[in-house]
Amino acid sequence: MNRNYAKELDKIIENQGNKGKKLFLHSCCAPCSSYVMEYLCSFFRITVFYYNPNITEQEEYIKRADEQKRLIAAFNRQMESGERKGYPIEVVEGNYDKELFFEKVKGLEHCKEGGERCFLCYEMRLLETARRAKEKDFDYFTTTLTISPLKNAVKLNEIGERLAEEYQIPFLPSDFKKKNGYKRSIELSKEHALYRQDYCGCVFSRR
Numbered sequence: 369m370n371r372n373y374a375k376e377l378d379k380i381i382e383n384q385g386n387k388g389k390k391l392f393l394h395s396c397c398a399p400c401s402s403y404v405m406e407y408l409c410s411f412f413r414i415t416v417f418y419y420n421p422n423i424t425e426q427e428e429y430i431k432r433a434d435e436q437k438r439l440i441a442a443f444n445r446q447m448e449s450g451e452r453k454g455y456p457i458e459v460v461e462g463n464y465d466k467e468l469f470f471e472k473v474k475g476l477e478h479c480k481e482g483g484e485r486c487f488l489c490y491e492m493r494l495l496e497t498a499r500r501a502k503e504k505d506f507d508y509f510t511t512t513l514t515i516s517p518l519k520n521a522v523k524l525n526e527i528g529e530r531l532a533e534e535y536q537i538p539f540l541p542s543d544f545k546k547k548n549g550y551k552r553s554i555e556l557s558k559e560h561a562l563y564r565q566d567y568c569g570c571v572f573s574r575r
């Protein structure tokens with residue numbers, strides 16, 4: 369039977385005992401994180417983890433990182449002024465080690481986007497997220513990646529749950545594109561005049 373990850377997440381959120389718990393949220397970029405932060409920030413204390421060694425060009429990597437920080441600062445200002453309800457959001461940047469990505473996907477350079485190469489790319493980013501979340505004593509970890517219609521949410525949740533077992537830290541199931549999440553991320557991107565890239569990140573996705 370197909371699982372409904374969005375409903376599973378709602379159940380976790382409805383449990384008031386979870387309110388205020390610490391979430392380590394991997395983010396690929398500001399536009400994808402916009403809706404996810406809006407949705408979760410009144411429930412979890414979020415630290416956004418910008419960790420994307422899959423982005424081939426350094427200039428592009430920096431541009432996306434800067435947009436991520438700018439959006440978080442804007443959210444925090446809105447919270448301070450009372451315009452938005454929620455816990456203040458923190459941000460941490462991971463290592464930008466492009467070689468790690470290229471090593472991981474060696475031999476899969478010609479795969480189509482959405483195939484085996486991407487699964488390894490998801491795993492690379494989620495593994496570091498789980499490892500750091502455990503190290504820093506977070507209550508949950510997850511990723512914004514399920515908001516994209518181009519990403520495989522089932523695979524992402526499978527990987528997250530496997531790493532949760534391995535690192536002994538709960539993974540928050542998600543399918544953020546549901547409940548109009550993707551649509552809302554486009555609205556928020558417009559509202560904050562965010563840079564929205566037109567390719568995923570690696571050199572292969574640019575072809």
Ligand code: SF4
Nearest residue numbers: 486489568569570573
């Ligand atoms: S297309 Fe995107 S998800 Fe797939 S390998 Fe490239 S950067 Fe990673």
